[in-house]
Amino acid sequence: MNFDLNKKKLREVNNYLQNIDRKDNKRKFELSNPQGQHAICAGLKDEIDVTIKGHTGYYCAGMNQKANIVVHGNVGTGVAENMMSGKVIVKGNASQSAGATGNGGTLIIEGDASSRCGISMKGINILVKGSVGHMSAFMAQKGNLIVFGDADSDLGDSIYEAKIFVKGKVKSLGADCVEKKMDEKNINELNKIFKELNIPEEAKKFKRYGSARKLYHFKIDNLSSY
Amino acid sequence: MKKDLKEFRTFPSSVIREIHRAANEGIYKIRGLGAKRKVPDFDDLVFLGASMSRYPLEGYREKCNTSVILGDRFAKKPIKLDIPITIAGMSFGALGANAKEALGRGASAMGTSTTTGDGGMTKEERGSSKYLVYQLLPSRYGMNPDDLRKADAIEIVVGQGAKPGGGGMLLGQKINKRVAAMRALPEGIDQRSACRHPDWTGPDDLEIKIQELREITNWEKPIYVKVGAARPYYDTTLAVKAGADVVVLDGMQGGTAATQDVFIEHVGIPTLGALRESVDALKELNMHRKVQLIISGGIRSGADVAKALAMGADAVSIGSAAMMALNCNADLYREDYEKLGTEPGFCHHCHTGKCPVGVATQDPVLEKRLNPIDGGKRLKNYLSTLTLELQTLARANGKSDVRNLEPEDLAALTIEAAAMARVPLAGTDWIPGFKNN
Numbered sequence A: 001m002n003f004d005l006n007k008k009k010l011r012e013v014n015n016y017l018q019n020i021d022r023k024d025n026k027r028k029f030e031l032s033n034p035q036g037q038h039a040i041c042a043g044l045k046d047e048i049d050v051t052i053k054g055h056t057g058y059y060c061a062g063m064n065q066k067a068n069i070v071v072h073g074n075v076g077t078g079v080a081e082n083m084m085s086g087k088v089i090v091k092g093n094a095s096q097s098a099g100a101t102g103n104g105g106t107l108i109i110e111g112d113a114s115s116r117c118g119i120s121m122k123g124i125n126i127l128v129k130g131s132v133g134h135m136s137a138f139m140a141q142k143g144n145l146i147v148f149g150d151a152d153s154d155l156g157d158s159i160y161e162a163k164i165f166v167k168g169k170v171k172s173l174g175a176d177c178v179e180k181k182m183d184e185k186n187i188n189e190l191n192k193i194f195k196e197l198n199i200p201e202e203a204k205k206f207k208r209y210g211s212a213r214k215l216y217h218f219k220i221d222n223l224s225s226y
Numbered sequence B: 001m002k003k004d005l006k007e008f009r010t011f012p013s014s015v016i017r018e019i020h021r022a023a024n025e026g027i028y029k030i031r032g033l034g035a036k037r038k039v040p041d042f043d044d045l046v047f048l049g050a051s052m053s054r055y056p057l058e059g060y061r062e063k064c065n066t067s068v069i070l071g072d073r074f075a076k077k078p079i080k081l082d083i084p085i086t087i088a089g090m091s092f093g094a095l096g097a098n099a100k101e102a103l104g105r106g107a108s109a110m111g112t113s114t115t116t117g118d119g120g121m122t123k124e125e126r127g128s129s130k131y132l133v134y135q136l137l138p139s140r141y142g143m144n145p146d147d148l149r150k151a152d153a154i155e156i157v158v159g160q161g162a163k164p165g166g167g168g169m170l171l172g173q174k175i176n177k178r179v180a181a182m183r184a185l186p187e188g189i190d191q192r193s194a195c196r197h198p199d200w201t202g203p204d205d206l207e208i209k210i211q212e213l214r215e216i217t218n219w220e221k222p223i224y225v226k227v228g229a230a231r232p233y234y235d236t237t238l239a240v241k242a243g244a245d246v247v248v249l250d251g252m253q254g255g256t257a258a259t260q261d262v263f264i265e266h267v268g269i270p271t272l273g274a275l276r277e278s279v280d281a282l283k284e285l286n287m288h289r290k291v292q293l294i295i296s297g298g299i300r301s302g303a304d305v306a307k308a309l310a311m312g313a314d315a316v317s318i319g320s321a322a323m324m325a326l327n328c329n330a331d332l333y334r335e336d337y338e339k340l341g342t343e344p345g346f347c348h349h350c351h352t353g354k355c356p357v358g359v360a361t362q363d364p365v366l367e368k369r370l371n372p373i374d375g376g377k378r379l380k381n382y383l384s385t386l387t388l389e390l391q392t393l394a395r396a397n398g399k400s401d402v403r404n405l406e407p408e409d410l411a412a413l414t415i416e417a418a419a420m421a422r423v424p425l426a427g428t429d430w431i432p433g434f435k436n437n
Ligand SMILES: Cc1cc2nc3c(=O)[nH]c(=O)nc-3n(C[C@H](O)[C@H](O)[C@H](O)COP(=O)(O)O)c2cc1C
Pocket: B032, B033, B034, B088, B089, B090, B091, B094, B095, B116, B117, B118, B119, B135, B157, B159, B160, B161, B226, B250, B253, B254, B255, B256, B257, B296, B297, B298, B299, B317, B318, B319, B320, B321, B350, B360
């Protein structure tokens, strides 16, 4: 089923996709002419496939649950923010805060992602095939940020228990973020993610970063990092 | 013979003690509740009452409406509260589940709303709250679209009066298994909440964020924007521009669960001045009463509520006082206050997790000290008292609706309050600093 966002209001389209008639067999949708509108496909909650043909504005696929959404274009700030489950694939580049606070599901960005990618992430898997901007995985709590390219400065600042994997160069690590051993267990875990997503990539080429856990308690010794 | 002692004005004993503490510990003090210093407040205003030119209404006989509708600017389902006194957002984590449930019970019994906090929505509070406002905070702990849809309104928290510009903290002793799981964090760590939202900065972004939240919730829920009293005139203007249905303004006296003492006492402006600035902004935009204004920060009595409404607020919100109705600072379990190094009436130890009366704790033994049903009744009684006091004052000023109270019903007792509230100093027609005077 096709929706032309030049002809139909976003509210109507979102409303339709948010309230899928479960008896109906329609499960595949295509949205044309998104023209950078904001909150396209925000709040979807069913297992449906949506293809968006063009660029989207802020919060595309925001708070997604279960839906598979593919954007054939670039996305604005906060793509898949606070996603719970499902899969979002961006064929182009992503602006700031991609996958911010995501709790679950998978976000794949085939191009680059700007600053604060994976900020405060809470369990989501984010794969960026290009590079990520500064302060990515800031205060990241849980989940995996996997970067095939490079990471800009202050990666993983104040990180909690999320894991960061980077294949390329890391300009600098943020407060309390350190390089960690990439052991068998981590290699297997990462290979499993690649396999599930049919991504031909080798985990052992990646370095792993995570929390030194020194900021977990307010202590005088850590003052310079607060 | 009496010693001839003279205290230093610049270094009174409390200051000397703090210098000694700082020299020993090397780190700032963290504590709970609001500012302890004296600032101009509602006590510095009085109502004029009725006279020859204003007729009072008969107490108990003539109706005095207290209901208020919040969020009818854009939301399809605005909420109608029976009283203009709401319960402020206080996180599960800072408060125990029994306290959250008690707040829900008390508020619901009076037909008003309660609010989640930094830590998500618990089933106890959703179950016990007739109207529940769901907060979207920078940390996004526990945020999920199912709860968003279950909420009756959504409150985007930009700041709090106790710490405009500061993030939250919850010390490790309060992060038990359930709190940790809701926040997706390890148990027992000192947890910091971000001070800025992760996916928007500034009013233009906020407008888009509001649009997203409305899209996810079918444009049904009123959207509140909560700001600490930093620059209320501009913040109110920008919140209205961003599309808020309701502005929540929290003055510097506002309580907190845990913040640096230096922040609580030295950042933000008093509720009195903040409220007037915010009302000015709404009036200039011709949005007064169209975008509702909820004021908080040091509201204790029906007199405070009445004065806030007279100055132009549509409703008030209470945090510390609601906790006190649940027995915060009550003279019970004295020995446990002493263990914390304090006494009933002086306690601000919410951050420790060892609340002697079971309000601000996750300790199962302490939590049992607060029965949610009894707590709910106490809060209901307290809210009922505030409402009766409010109606009494409104009738005395000849008003059949509490929101008909107006600045002209007020006089100020101090020059500071006259200037901040922009009402004349009692016995004069002088409003300091007011250009048209
Ligand atoms: C224990 C406690 C916890 C609080 N937690 C939050 C919170 O999670 N989110 C928030 O916006 N404000 C929080 N606040 C601030 C209140 O929402 C409210 O702004 C303040 O308490 C109002 O001032 P009052 O305490 O003088 O009534 C908290 C306050 C207290 C006392």
